Amino acid sequence: MLNDTDLKKNTQESSDGSNSPAELIRQNLLDSARVKQVAAELVAEKAAELAGHISHALKNGHRVMVCGNGGSAADAQHFAGEMVGRFKRHGRIALPVQALTTDTTILTCVANDFSYDEVFSRQVEAFAQPGDVVLGISTSGRSSNILLALRAAQAREAVALALVGGDGGPVAREATCAVVVPSSDTARIQECHITLIHAICELVEAGF
Numbered sequence: 001m002l003n004d005t006d007l008k009k010n011t012q013e014s015s016d017g018s019n020s021p022a023e024l025i026r027q028n029l030l031d032s033a034r035v036k037q038v039a040a041e042l043v044a045e046k047a048a049e050l051a052g053h054i055s056h057a058l059k060n061g062h063r064v065m066v067c068g069n070g071g072s073a074a075d076a077q078h079f080a081g082e083m084v085g086r087f088k089r090h091g092r093i094a095l096p097v098q099a100l101t102t103d104t105t106i107l108t109c110v111a112n113d114f115s116y117d118e119v120f121s122r123q124v125e126a127f128a129q130p131g132d133v134v135l136g137i138s139t140s141g142r143s144s145n146i147l148l149a150l151r152a153a154q155a156r157e158a159v160a161l162a163l164v165g166g167d168g169g170p171v172a173r174e175a176t177c178a179v180v181v182p183s184s185d186t187a188r189i190q191e192c193h194i195t196l197i198h199a200i201c202e203l204v205e206a207g208f
Contacts, residue, residue: 001167001182028187035181035188036195043179047196050135050177051203053159057133059207063096065128067120067149068137071190073101075137075163079197087201092208100124100149120149130157138162139189141169141180150174163196165189 054064064083066076076099083097100123101107110122124134134153136146141164150160151174162168162175165183172178181192 001184031185032188032191035183035185035192038182039192039196042182043196046177047179047199048203050161050163050179051200053161053177054133054135054200055204055207057131057159058095058097058204060131062129062131062133063098063127064133064135065098065100065124066135066137067100067123067146069143069145071186072137072139072143072163072193073099075190075193075197076101076135078194079135079201082197082201083204087198087205089205089208092205095204095208098127117144117148120145121152124149124152124156124158128153128156128158132156132158133161134158135161135163136171136175137164137193138169138171139165139186139193141166141171141178143171146171147174163193165192 057064066079067073068076080097080099083095085094086092100120106123107119110119114122120136128134134149136143136150138146141162146162147170150162150171153160154174160175162171162178164172164178165181165186166189168178168180172180179196181189183189183192
């Protein structure tokens with residue numbers, strides 16, 4: 001796994017002693033590329049397996065629910081949008097992929113009346129059926145509400161999947177299939193997650 005020290009190289013200084021903005025941007029792009037190169041060798045097979053779980057569920061009339069916090073919530077919604085709309089393939093059917101991050105009434109009701117830890121698991125309890133898929137996205141692999149969502153999925157006989165980073169944490173251990181990005185840098189993990197999501201979209205679309 002790449003750590004922050006491996007990736008965060010000191011940016012070169014310009015002649016007046018200040019960090020060059022262009023060099024900082026260049027370094028970020030190179031750091032992101034390095035994480036993706038390592039991930040390409042370590043997680044491609046596991047990501048293909050995860051895509052297979054999603055494809056199998058959708059082909060058999062089930063739905064996919066996706067959840068995450070912050071940037072991972074945006075990734076969840078991005079994935080749902082590509083599946084309900086389209087990624088690359090024109091003319092395919094809409095696919096029932098639902099982000100659990102969008103209904104502010106449900107989110108605030110559950111957070112207020114229960115706890116924020118339950119904002120996703122309560123929805124999984126309400127909507128998931130046996131054979132459905134719940135995909136949790138967490139850069140740390142330690143988000144309590146993602147962990148509880150996957151546990152709720154297992155209780156409903158749905159398939160629990162995860163996109164995580166670092167060492168995978170308890171979220172990865174709870175999942176039937178977990179893709180663990182080999183980095184401890186949150187930004188680099190998120191960048192790799194969206195690349196993986198796009199690849200998963202392409203694989204799923206190919207079956208429809």
